Amino acid sequence: MSIIKENDIAVGYKHSALGVIPEEWEVKKLRSVCLGKGEYGINAAAVEYSENLPAYIRITDIDDEGRFCLDKKTSVNNANADNFLLQINDVVFVRTGATVGKSYLYNENDGKLVFAGFLIRFRIDVSVVNEYFLWSYTKSKPYWDWVKTTSMRSGQPGINSLEYAALQIPYPKIQEQQAIANCLSEWDKTIEKLNSLITQKELRKKGLMQGLLSGKKRLKGFENKWNYKSLQKFLIYTPREVNKPIDLFLALGLRSHGKGIFHKPNFDPKAIAMDKLYMVKENDLVVNITFAWEQAIAIATKADEGGLVSHRFPTYTFSEEASPLYFKFFILGNRFKNMLDLISPGGAGRNRVMSKKDFLKLEVFIPEKKEQEAIANVLESIDKEIQLLKTKLDQMKLQKKGLMQVLLTGSKRLKY
The missing domain is CATH 3.90.220.20 (DNA methylase specificity domains)
Known part of the structure; x- marks a missing residue:
């Protein structure tokens, strides 16, 4: 699309509270695209994970990608726990501490989740906004600029439910939201596959280290005593x-x-x-x-x-x-x-x-030096594979970050 500039704003664009956006886009507050008010989580202690109890999601259980950490799950055993179960289209925000601003969009594949007191839940109204589009915005630079400004107003890192409710978000037509969400979702799937592959490789490396460095597993051609x-x-x-x-x-x-x-x-x-x-x-x-x-x-x-x-x-x-x-x-x-x-x-x-x-x-x-070297070469080889995958992952994340910047501001438009 050819952009003709007039008074530093391209034709088809306008000024807004979020900067320059397409003319047909609006700016809305989070509360206007959610059902009800922001809700604080349960005030309860974590207990050892049990399949008979719901899992507990706390601020430390949300990783840097906004995913629920599955490796160190805990549970919550409380009579009121059902009142704090996350549902489809729920998004929770960290309200205090060093990770204030982090968000998690509930994924039913994560199982039953009860959200903790340092999280605030908003229930997205999917009749007016695409949940993935909204969640993706919470990973953008404009959002994190807002978090930095808002959270330090009191001198302590924190954002309450009213402040989150007043969060301003870009608002294109629902069809364009869906197109943007679909695009970013595909990138996230690729990133998730790379994360999964890295985890598999690291587990394989761990197993090889345990076997090869203890002598329980021997490489072909080596029989001398350790x-x-x-x-x-x-x-x-x-x-x-x-x-x-x-x-x-x-x-x-x-x-x-x-x-x-x-x-x-x-x-x-x-x-x-x-x-x-x-x-x-x-x-x-x-x-x-x-x-x-x-x-x-x-x-x-x-x-x-x-x-x-x-x-x-x-x-x-x-x-x-x-x-x-x-x-x-x-x-x-x-x-x-x-x-x-x-x-x-x-x-x-x-x-x-x-x-x-x-x-x-x-x-x-x-073992003797020759076997040491052979073992080291096997482990170094898988180490290099892991490092290559991590480099590719970093590149994908950087490219997605750039894509988010242009899609969520409307400077690049998708057909829908």
Whole structure:
């Protein structure tokens, strides 16, 4: 369609409370397209999930895509629970906390759901608005701009039912809403398939790690016996002490739960009192002795080369008997996490310091180097598959975000 601009507004468009929109579009408030008022959820404690009870949806049970998290379901056991059961065309909004603004459109495939007190339910009137179109708008940039402005008016992140009811939404004809909803729904189905495939691959990887790294599952061609050996057979303590830089430098940290090394670029040397730091190189095994019990351990990549750490992050190089790639996976296992826990005595948090002496004495059940390398190659292969899928997923999400921006503002029109 050819757009001729006049006074900075294209022909066929107009100014509105939501910015420039097509002339035939309206702007309506959420309350005008819903049945009744916004309702607050039940004030009840979660109990262990039971098939004999309805599942409980709380603010923590809605993921970043607006889906109900099925992996850690809980239930609610309350005499009034039936009054808070979600129905088809119900949408709930998070009303407080860091995730205020998140929404979930009820999906009957999620089963019976009772919504919690920090959620607000609106029942969409599908005779006047398409439920998927409305829900899709709650993932758009204009919506999140509104959330940011509205939620901080009181100084605390929160939006009440009256404020949500006053939310302004773009309102094309119902046929165009349906066309937009159908388009975005197809993208969501593709994204969901990718999410499902990634989950399947990650479960397969988990199963392979449990079997291959314990010796319970052997690769073809390997029959030699595994042995218990201390880590000092494979690791060499290798500190590379340097003077604290005068200028800004790359500092490194370690995430707990095996989440790897993170960067603190342009780190100000004045922020630390120590005069000596230690350099990390590619393929170093790095451990945070303060949080080793929480699996703060990783193997450095090329991107980490030259980064600096404190004395609380000892670095180790690998002997000729070890495959660094094998240990990349081995250190993420639950058994190794338990071993780190045992050599980190003390109370919680910073009082639990791993013994560097005991670390090298840890006994691990391990194959010869050739089998280590073969196992590592299998696991690395599936890791790369997962990473490719995640990259594709990120691209799909980014493209959908751009599509939402043009469809939900009317700057791009669909035939209907």
